[in-house]
Amino acid sequence: MTSSPIYIATVSAPTNIACIKYWGKADAHYNTPTNDSVSVTLDQADLKAVTTVAASASFTNDRLWLNGVEEDVSQNKRFRACIDGVKALAKEPERWKDLFVHVSSYNTFPTAAGLASSAAGYAALVAALAELMDAQEEYVGQLSTIARQGSGSACRSLYGGFVAWKQGTAAGNKSPWDNSMAVQIATEQHWPEIRALILVVSDAKKDTSSTAGMSTSVATSTLLQHRIKSVVPERMEAIEKAFLAKDFEAFGQLTMKDSNSFHAVCMDTYPPIFYMNDISRMVVRIVHAYNAWAGDIRAAYTFDAGPNAVLYTLEQYAVEIGALMLHYFPADSENYINRSDYANEVAAFELDSALLAATDKTGRSPTAGDVKRMYYTQSGPGPQVLDMDQANLDPTTGLNT
Ligand code: DP6
Incomplete structure (x- = not known):
């Protein structure tokens, strides 16, 4: 009391x-x-x-x-x-x-x-x-x-x-x-059609924490200095413009390039830091093959300090990209996708055979277990x-x- x-x-x-x-x-x-x-x-x-x-x-x-x-x-x-x-x-x-x-x-x-x-x-x-x-x-x-x-x-x-x-x-x-x-x-x-599909990639290893990783990058990576001075300032301006103009092509390309730049800095850190793994890289290949097939940027990947992929897309392509990911990374558990209505749409979606022929060229064959879970979501408010x-x-x- x-x-x-x-x-x-x-x-x-x-x-x-x-x-x-x-x-x-x-x-x-x-x-x-x-x-x-x-x-x-x-x-x-x-x-x-x-x-x-x-x-x-x-x-x-x-x-x-x-x-x-x-x-x-x-x-x-x-x-x-x-x-x-x-x-x-x-x-x-x-x-x-x-x-x-x-x-x-x-x-x-x-x-x-x-x-x-x-x-x-x-x-x-x-x-x-x-x-x-x-x-x-x-x-x-x-x-x-x-x-x-x-x-x-x-x-x-x-x-x-x-x-x-x-x-x-x-x-x-x-x-x-x-x-x-x-x-x-x-x-x-402002841009209510923006969607995110998060692929939780299995990874037994413990990552280098962001704090520790950044400190080693600052101390050793010359590429980070280039990124800070010559890459990020222009990209910040361009992506804010793209978001305000709802230009997904520019938004998506800048997002993918900046994720790649960040992971290149990790690689340039001494000793190097590896956050992405083979599954992460396979997601990158499939997304590029998908966009090339579409002749447009329909999905954009980004990776933080770990192997999980976050795919930004637009509402009109969200079921297609979800179906593509589910095809190559099939469910191995119940409630694999967080939202059941979306999960049902994705499961029922028929992927174009020309698309699958293109994405098969990545070398990926459907295997369950490499992705643990998918979260489908959108942009939302603050606290x-x-x-x-x-x-x-x-x-x-x-x-x-
Ligand atoms: C790769 O915010 O976790 O996700 O400030 O040390 O707590 P601390 O780092 P944290 O770093 C996030 C790094 C990142 C990129 C990002 O979110 O911008």
Whole structure:
């Protein structure tokens, strides 16, 4: 039993998948990037993190439960930066300053699948704390500078649609790097036909973490320096234009090229880092064969710090590309595709024989098990405040439910 009141808030936040990648830190302390990046925010109906935060004078330390398991946060600088950052923006800072915080967060998708779970998780943490403490931004985007300190890519999950992370400057506007923040380029309503198909590729090996990988790339890759200076700035401009003009051909080509550039930098890192595997590369070949057959760019792949493929496409081609992927990477489990209506359409779709003749030339023969799961989704909004009955912490004890 506790004597002091427990204040509580629950928020859900989306994942995002970058089209122009963040790779490299300019300042590890402030967690700022060596280049701008931009991503599509995905729909929380399919993938999300749900986070409850509670504060009370009866709590004796800060505590965190991730997917139901308590983690030690006493040395966690990222967690600390988010809590302290939001407390400083509370409408009544004195009220929250000395209170400890309990946090419980879970993902509606497997964390181990490497689907930008830290982006959704830190965005949800910052949004939940901001809701609890009625945080007041001094300028638009300030909360994203806090989420950035949890995980760089998390800053982009604070907005829906198409979101850039502007590198910012070491001097900042008022304090160091206070302008290294997320900026919404377009809402999720702007280009509602955009779809994403995520292929969760089986991989037993543990990846090099993004943080460690970036640090080695910054220290050793000359190609990264070229990418930062001569590749990304032009691509950022071009992809924002393409997205605003709903030009999928340009958007798709820039997305694929930038994924390839990022993985080339990984290869140029010493010792090299391999995130894509043979299955990832097969997906690349099939997508190129598909686009060549169509005489147009209908699908665009992108890969983060792991072997999973994310394919961006348009609603009108989503069933065709899904059917093509299901043909070469057949299901080996139930609920292989997250949405049953889409799964049924894909299963019933008849692929053009000339298309299959073209994609067969990649050397791929249909084999189950190489892809564990597929998620079909679209672009969606930023964090959402949820009702009390969705809380993951018990409102009377403040403990994980
Ligand atoms: C390849 O945001 O996970 O997904 O800031 O160290 O937490 P930290 O890194 P993180 O890196 C994401 C890298 C990426 C590209 C991207 O999302 O832009």
